[in-house]
Amino acid sequence: MKNKAGTMITTNISWHDITPGGMVYGGGTAASFKTGDWRTMKPVFKADACTQCLLCAPVCPDSAIPVTDSKRLEFDYDHCKGCGICFKVCPFGAIDFVKEEK
Amino acid sequence: MSIRDRLSGNEAIAIAMKQINPDVLPAFPITPSTEIPQYFSQYVANGEVDTEFVTVESEHSAMSACIGSEAAGARTFTATSSAGLALMFEMLYVAASSRLPITLACVNRALTGPININADHSDSMGARDSGWIQIYSENNQEAYDNFIQAVKIAEHKDVMLPAMVCQDGFITSHAVENIELIEDAAVKTFVGDYSPEDYLLNEKDKLAVGPYDTVSFYLEHKRQQAEAMINAKRVALEVAAEYEAITGRKYGLFETYKLEDADTALVIINSTAGTAKDAIDALRNAGKKVGLLKIRLFRPFPKDEIAEALKHVKAIAVMDRAESFSAAGGPLFAEVRSAMYDCAEHPAIVNYIYGLGGRDVRTTDIESVYTDLDTIVESGNIGETYRYLGVRE
Numbered sequence A: 001m002k003n004k005a006g007t008m009i010t011t012n013i014s015w016h017d018i019t020p021g022g023m024v025y026g027g028g029t030a031a032s033f034k035t036g037d038w039r040t041m042k043p044v045f046k047a048d049a050c051t052q053c054l055l056c057a058p059v060c061p062d063s064a065i066p067v068t069d070s071k072r073l074e075f076d077y078d079h080c081k082g083c084g085i086c087f088k089v090c091p092f093g094a095i096d097f098v099k100e101e102k
Numbered sequence B: 001m002s003i004r005d006r007l008s009g010n011e012a013i014a015i016a017m018k019q020i021n022p023d024v025l026p027a028f029p030i031t032p033s034t035e036i037p038q039y040f041s042q043y044v045a046n047g048e049v050d051t052e053f054v055t056v057e058s059e060h061s062a063m064s065a066c067i068g069s070e071a072a073g074a075r076t077f078t079a080t081s082s083a084g085l086a087l088m089f090e091m092l093y094v095a096a097s098s099r100l101p102i103t104l105a106c107v108n109r110a111l112t113g114p115i116n117i118n119a120d121h122s123d124s125m126g127a128r129d130s131g132w133i134q135i136y137s138e139n140n141q142e143a144y145d146n147f148i149q150a151v152k153i154a155e156h157k158d159v160m161l162p163a164m165v166c167q168d169g170f171i172t173s174h175a176v177e178n179i180e181l182i183e184d185a186a187v188k189t190f191v192g193d194y195s196p197e198d199y200l201l202n203e204k205d206k207l208a209v210g211p212y213d214t215v216s217f218y219l220e221h222k223r224q225q226a227e228a229m230i231n232a233k234r235v236a237l238e239v240a241a242e243y244e245a246i247t248g249r250k251y252g253l254f255e256t257y258k259l260e261d262a263d264t265a266l267v268i269i270n271s272t273a274g275t276a277k278d279a280i281d282a283l284r285n286a287g288k289k290v291g292l293l294k295i296r297l298f299r300p301f302p303k304d305e306i307a308e309a310l311k312h313v314k315a316i317a318v319m320d321r322a323e324s325f326s327a328a329g330g331p332l333f334a335e336v337r338s339a340m341y342d343c344a345e346h347p348a349i350v351n352y353i354y355g356l357g358g359r360d361v362r363t364t365d366i367e368s369v370y371t372d373l374d375t376i377v378e379s380g381n382i383g384e385t386y387r388y389l390g391v392r393e
Helices: A085-089 B009-020 B035-045 B059-072 B082-087 B089-097 B122-126 B140-155 B184-191 B215-247 B272-285 B303-310 B331-340 B363-379
Strands: A041-045 A095-099 B003-008 B024-027 B052-055 B077-080 B103-108 B133-136 B163-168 B176-181 B254-257 B264-269 B290-295 B297-299 B315-320 B348-353 B386-388
Touching: A085 A095, B003 B009, B003 B140, B009 B035, B009 B077, B009 B103, B009 B140, B009 B163, B009 B176, B009 B184, B024 B035, B024 B059, B035 B052, B035 B077, B052 B059, B059 B077, B059 B082, B059 B089, B077 B082, B082 B089, B082 B122, B089 B215, B103 B122, B103 B140, B133 B140, B133 B215, B140 B163, B140 B176, B140 B184, B140 B215, B184 B215, B215 B297, B254 B272, B254 B303, B264 B272, B264 B303, B264 B331, B264 B363, B272 B290, B272 B363, B290 B303, B303 B331, B315 B331, B315 B363, B331 B348, B348 B363
Parallel strands: B024 B052, B024 B077, B077 B103, B103 B163, B133 B163, B264 B290, B264 B315, B315 B348, B348 B386
Antiparallel strands: A041 A095, B003 B176, B133 B297, B254 B290
């Protein structure tokens, strides 16, 4: 994120240069805020068992299951928080739910 | 050409609002400010303004709606009193920290406990640290003039902070006085259009307002917010000078009355200043050198200017129409006495808690305070600094 003058807002920014009230300029900035490290459980995609029914993608609260050309891809682990809803909803056992090992 | 009219303080505020014609006005009625949204809703119904009038279910919602609309880029006003302001408390801070120049008419009324609908300053004094500019008004004319000026101060690019314009419930809000209004067109020209640099409905530049602030940035945001409040003092004087140019009515950070050569002085907020002026005139006729400093801007607090204006006085009584229950004095006392600390020679300073819950204050009450100050000057003994005026012993 940047201020109006184009200066990157980092932990070194002075009070003079920070944006008023913490206003965030520009849209879609949530993508750059990585929340995947909050995870304690992790979904694992088993492509062999997947029928591409696409029940999983719309129930993901973090839009962490990317879909391209009507096919789901690998999890976006930068934003998946490991809630396990996709694991519960998958009828084909194509998603495992395992302890996150870091 | 100015317009002479007979108006209550609430009507005067409602007319100022009508003349400015804000984009949005969310409000919830509460005594004694109820008349303001009531009058304004008539202007809306009659098509005299094109404001979006939002009827909400509480004052918390009223302030939330103000925040949303002001952030969207819409000039937004509201009005409240007492418990209504208290219910806005959480959102007052959001408005200020998000740098949204909402203008609020606060008709001062006691906070409940015991329940009471009459004038004192416990409501706005409770909000004194919320980051809102606070301007106080002695009479209906000042309420009208201050409201128009407050909009321009709040929206100034070096300020961008919300402002509340305070007056005493019933004493001025419901009493009718002769006042002088500015013509509609002149008010609109004076205030101008609200054109913020950043607003949510700007389709060209995407924006998010009010995000979570981490440990690494919160302190910097607060320091930046404090700078805006520091700037508000200069801007208030600039706006007052512009206002004087069109009305001939002079406003400053505070008003002094016969203070220049005074031996003893009172510091007062709102309508009791008028009573004090009457008492001062009588005492001056009797040869007493007595004066007054009436607070106009309480936030920001003009500490250096107040100290300069009071430093020659021998004894000062700071009058608080609000308890702080510090067991050491009221909020105005704490700030005035702190402001005087840097003077080479300290005047004696005492505090009177007075007029709580609308208790009437007469010229004889004010005269008794000056008599007490004379005793302090003559004896050199300040005695107890934390006092009550007019309480039955």
